[in-house]
Amino acid sequence: MPNSPERSGRPARVTLGAEGPLLVEGPVEVIGDDGTLYTSRRFTAAICTCRKTRTYPWCDTSHRRRVKAEPADGGTDRTDGAA
Numbered sequence: 770m771p772n773s774p775e776r777s778g779r780p781a782r783v784t785l786g787a788e789g790p791l792l793v794e795g796p797v798e799v800i801g802d803d804g805t806l807y808t809s810r811r812f813t814a815a816i817c818t819c820r821k822t823r824t825y826p827w828c829d830t831s832h833r834r835r836v837k838a839e840p841a842d843g844g845t846d847r848t849d850g851a852a
Contacts, residue, residue: 789832790832792813792814793814797809799816816828
């Protein structure tokens with residue numbers, strides 16, 4: 770797609786996030802490390818950089834930590850004051 774008329778002569782815009790995927794203005798083609806060609810026609814493609822995704826090379830937000838909140842008192846839910 771480097772010579773695609775869709776590019777209209779302007780450079781591709783890539784946005785780097787501190788803890789997220791690479792956001793690339795589309796459409797975009799990605800060549801995997803095994804040579805597989807992946808294509809996205811979306812206006813912006815989110816490319817996974819952490820490899821936790823189930824939809825490689827596209828980001829599915831698996832990089833976000835899903836941590837269950839614990840009670841502030843060390844794990845007890847009692848409200849009657851008993852220890």
